[in-house]
Amino acid sequence: MRITRSVAGRRLRAPLVATTGLTVTALLLTGCGGSSDSGKGADADGNITLTVADFGQFGYKEAGLFEKYHELNPKITVKEDTTAEEKNYYPKLLQQLNSGSGLADVQGIEVGRIKEIVDTKADSFADLSKSIGVDEWVSWKAKQATAPSGAVIGAGTDIGPMSLCYNRELFEKAGLPTDRTEVAKLTEGGWEDFLALGEQYKKKAPAGTYFMDSASAMFNAVVSSSPEQYYDASGKPIHEKSASVEKGWKLAAEAASKKLTQGLAQFEDQWQAALRKSTVATVVCPAWMAGQISTYAGDANKGKWDITSAPGNTSANWGGSFLAVPKSGKNVAEATKLVKWLTAPEQQAAVFKAIGVFPSNQGAYELPDVKNATLPYFNNAPIGQIYADGAKSIPEAVLGPKDGVIKDSISTQINNMEQRGTSPDKAWDAALRTIEKAIG
Amino acid sequence: MATSTPTRDAYATPPREPQKQPPSERRQLWRSRLWRFDDKASPYAYIAPFFLVFGAFGLYPLLYTGWIALHRVEMTGLDSMEWVGWENFDKILHDPEFWTSVSNTFLIGVISTVPQLLVALGLAHLLNYRLRASTFWRTVILTPYATSVASAALVFALVFRADGGLLNWALGLVGFDDTNWANGHWTSKIAISVIVIWRWTGYNALIYLAAMQAVPNDLYEAASLDGASRWQQFRKVTIPSLRPTILFTIVISTIGSMQLFGEPLLLEGGALGATGGNENQYETLSIYLYNYGWNLGHLGPAAAVAWAMLALLLIIAAANWFIGRFVRKSAV
Numbered sequence: 001m002r003i004t005r006s007v008a009g010r011r012l013r014a015p016l017v018a019t020t021g022l023t024v025t026a027l028l029l030t031g032c033g034g035s036s037d038s039g040k041g042a043d044a045d046g047n048i049t050l051t052v053a054d055f056g057q058f059g060y061k062e063a064g065l066f067e068k069y070h071e072l073n074p075k076i077t078v079k080e081d082t083t084a085e086e087k088n089y090y091p092k093l094l095q096q097l098n099s100g101s102g103l104a105d106v107q108g109i110e111v112g113r114i115k116e117i118v119d120t121k122a123d124s125f126a127d128l129s130k131s132i133g134v135d136e137w138v139s140w141k142a143k144q145a146t147a148p149s150g151a152v153i154g155a156g157t158d159i160g161p162m163s164l165c166y167n168r169e170l171f172e173k174a175g176l177p178t179d180r181t182e183v184a185k186l187t188e189g190g191w192e193d194f195l196a197l198g199e200q201y202k203k204k205a206p207a208g209t210y211f212m213d214s215a216s217a218m219f220n221a222v223v224s225s226s227p228e229q230y231y232d233a234s235g236k237p238i239h240e241k242s243a244s245v246e247k248g249w250k251l252a253a254e255a256a257s258k259k260l261t262q263g264l265a266q267f268e269d270q271w272q273a274a275l276r277k278s279t280v281a282t283v284v285c286p287a288w289m290a291g292q293i294s295t296y297a298g299d300a301n302k303g304k305w306d307i308t309s310a311p312g313n314t315s316a317n318w319g320g321s322f323l324a325v326p327k328s329g330k331n332v333a334e335a336t337k338l339v340k341w342l343t344a345p346e347q348q349a350a351v352f353k354a355i356g357v358f359p360s361n362q363g364a365y366e367l368p369d370v371k372n373a374t375l376p377y378f379n380n381a382p383i384g385q386i387y388a389d390g391a392k393s394i395p396e397a398v399l400g401p402k403d404g405v406i407k408d409s410i411s412t413q414i415n416n417m418e419q420r421g422t423s424p425d426k427a428w429d430a431a432l433r434t435i436e437k438a439i440g
Numbered sequence: 441m442a443t444s445t446p447t448r449d450a451y452a453t454p455p456r457e458p459q460k461q462p463p464s465e466r467r468q469l470w471r472s473r474l475w476r477f478d479d480k481a482s483p484y485a486y487i488a489p490f491f492l493v494f495g496a497f498g499l500y501p502l503l504y505t506g507w508i509a510l511h512r513v514e515m516t517g518l519d520s521m522e523w524v525g526w527e528n529f530d531k532i533l534h535d536p537e538f539w540t541s542v543s544n545t546f547l548i549g550v551i552s553t554v555p556q557l558l559v560a561l562g563l564a565h566l567l568n569y570r571l572r573a574s575t576f577w578r579t580v581i582l583t584p585y586a587t588s589v590a591s592a593a594l595v596f597a598l599v600f601r602a603d604g605g606l607l608n609w610a611l612g613l614v615g616f617d618d619t620n621w622a623n624g625h626w627t628s629k630i631a632i633s634v635i636v637i638w639r640w641t642g643y644n645a646l647i648y649l650a651a652m653q654a655v656p657n658d659l660y661e662a663a664s665l666d667g668a669s670r671w672q673q674f675r676k677v678t679i680p681s682l683r684p685t686i687l688f689t690i691v692i693s694t695i696g697s698m699q700l701f702g703e704p705l706l707l708e709g710g711a712l713g714a715t716g717g718n719e720n721q722y723e724t725l726s727i728y729l730y731n732y733g734w735n736l737g738h739l740g741p742a743a744a745v746a747w748a749m750l751a752l753l754l755i756i757a758a759a760n761w762f763i764g765r766f767v768r769k770s771a772v
Contacts, residue, residue, distance in 0.1 A: 269708075437531075
């Protein structure tokens with residue numbers, strides 16, 4: 001009966017195996033719900049690794065700030081996790097906030113999203129009002145990150161005062177003045193003057209080049225120079241009747257119909273290629289844009305670009321970000337210290353020096369690194385002076401939760417007018433539909 | 441498994457004598473009960489992991505998605521769900537962009553599936569000949585299938601790039617102007633179809649090849665005795681024998697093309713990819729869903745899109761079934 005016994009043994013084992021399998025499966029399933037935070041607490045020696053998740057170009061790497069922080073605090077190592085496009089970064093951040101896992105110790109938040117975060121996710125972030133000197137910031141910047149409860153959930157990094165970047169070489173070839181004060185004078189009257197200059201450029205434009213990269217940038221500049229943008233103070237969307245939106249749209253449509261622009265989607269492949277190949281003569285330039293231009297135009301075009309004040313001396317803020325500390329992190333205290341350090345005047349000045357991203361901390365404005373700053377890449381343009389003048393008179397804009405999406409939807413349709421010759425009416429309807437969907 | 445059952449039972453059940461039960465016999469009875477329980481229950485235990493996993497990752501999300509589709513749920517506040525009934529379905533059905541993505545999905549589906557299956561059939565036919573190193577060739581044509589969608593799409597994105605792309609460069613040599621492939625309504629769809637065709641042709645070819653090898657050789661011998669040419673043999677013998685297989689590949693490809701996501705998302709990448717191009721020219725249903733849920737942050741309508749996709753698939757499956765039945769009937 002040996003055979004029977006051994007068979008029986010196997011028979012008995014089989015369900016056991018199956019049950020074990022089920023248990024393991026069940027454990028795995030429940031395991032999914034558990035949290036697996038990336039940030040680890042200190043190891044045995046008290047060493048801590050802090051992660052900073054951001055997007056685009058924050059300039060900390062370029063300014064060598066993380067290494068410097070490590071030198072100052074040998075126990076702390078900072079790792080940066082950068083997503084190229086904010087549009088891809090933000091949904092990921094929301095998902096991580098919802099699931100409570102995968103968050104970095106410090107998270108960047110763009111100004112187009114800050115209102116939505118303040119409205120809906122303020123509880124997920126540590127209140128920084130006690131740890132950072134809120135008064136140091138440009139007043140509207142700090143207000144944007146303040147929740148109704150009074151908690152400040154983000155420390156301002158940069159702001160985007162407006163200027164105009166232009167390619168001197170192309171201007172010269174087209175018979176336009178190249179001196180920055182002369183260019184500024186030609187566009188003194190505002191964006192209409194700017195378009196007139198564009199027509200002048202077009203008459204003698206070098207083959208294959210365009211006056212502007214994208215009319216959507218001009219649209220953004222016009223809208224962000226107004227306190228009233230996409231929402232009113234009560235939080236109602238007003239994109240349909242907002243005067244600044246209307247004005248910006250009209251100018252963009254005009255630029256498109258006169259074919260003054262190459263119609264590129266900013267920051268995408270072809271836009272980068274256009275900078276590399278110098279096919280655009282001007283780029284509307286919030287401070288941080290200079291960094292983008294020098295990155296993508298590359299060393300080959302060093303010295304060909306210059307910066308002057310925005311048409312009509314427009315005072316506007318386009319973009320800028322915040323650093324926030326998720327409450328769920330394991331090193332909230334250390335992360336807060338890092339944020340305070342990164343956004344302190346000296347460090348903001350260092351970033352400004354490295355890539356031209358303009359400080360939001362007013363303390364930085366008086367530092368020589370900012371005040372006397374020039375950008376070698378841009379023919380030594382005195383950016384400290386150009387931006388500091390603009391920064392002081394930036395209007396306090398009313399923000400809304402869906403600012404980012406609204407801006408993107410309109411930009412897409414401006415691109416369609418430029419690239420496909422879509423009629424302004426049709427493009428506007430399409431923009432409205434997307435916005436409606438986004439708000440709804 | 442079923443065949444072994446009776447013998448095992450014969451083995452297992454000892455001759456019963458209810459009056460007297462010595463201890464050894466009692467143990468025998470207990471054991472036999474266990475055996476019988478094992479016989480009946482363990483098959484369920486064996487298949488249970490699949491159903492558990494399916495329940496957790498298939499059925500539950502499916503039903504929960506349906507539940508979400510009837511609510512207002514925001515990406516920014518998953519905890520607050522507000523009942524809205526059919527409003528989300530109403531929203532998407534009245535959104536022109538939804539219908540654009542439906543037609544895009546079908547167009548891309550057709551221009552990717554049809555050439556793909558035809559080419560696969562031809563390739564399978566060729567591979568069915570006696571070849572040197574046949575295993576090598578069969579492996580080679582399956583390699584695209586083994587690459588991930590992401591890497592394939594990224595490589596093809598470089599091929600189809602407007603600026604300095606491989607294809608534009610090659611066309612430039614012949615004197616064509618640069619084409620912005622992703623920007624055009626047809627060119628973008630063709631570009632995406634090319635990625636799909638490249639990835640799936642080999643897979644389908646192998647399925648056809650397997651089916652072809654199951655066709656009895658006598659049929660071909662008989663056909664050639666009757667004087668049929670190779671082409672006639674292919675048409676009159678191979679294709680009819682492959683009919684069920686062809687139907688199967690059509691169903692699989694249709695399901696695949698309904699779910700097309702990675703290829704359009706990565707063709708241009710970035711923000712443009714996430715909305716299927718700036719005029720939604722290559723926005724598929726999956727991209728529409730993704731955009732609604734993740735970019736715009738409204739999960740209710742996104743869930744409604746998921747269910748609309750399921751409904752469309754069911755309709756297509758029904759159509760396939762009817763066509764299949766019709767084909768079978770007309771074949772008899």
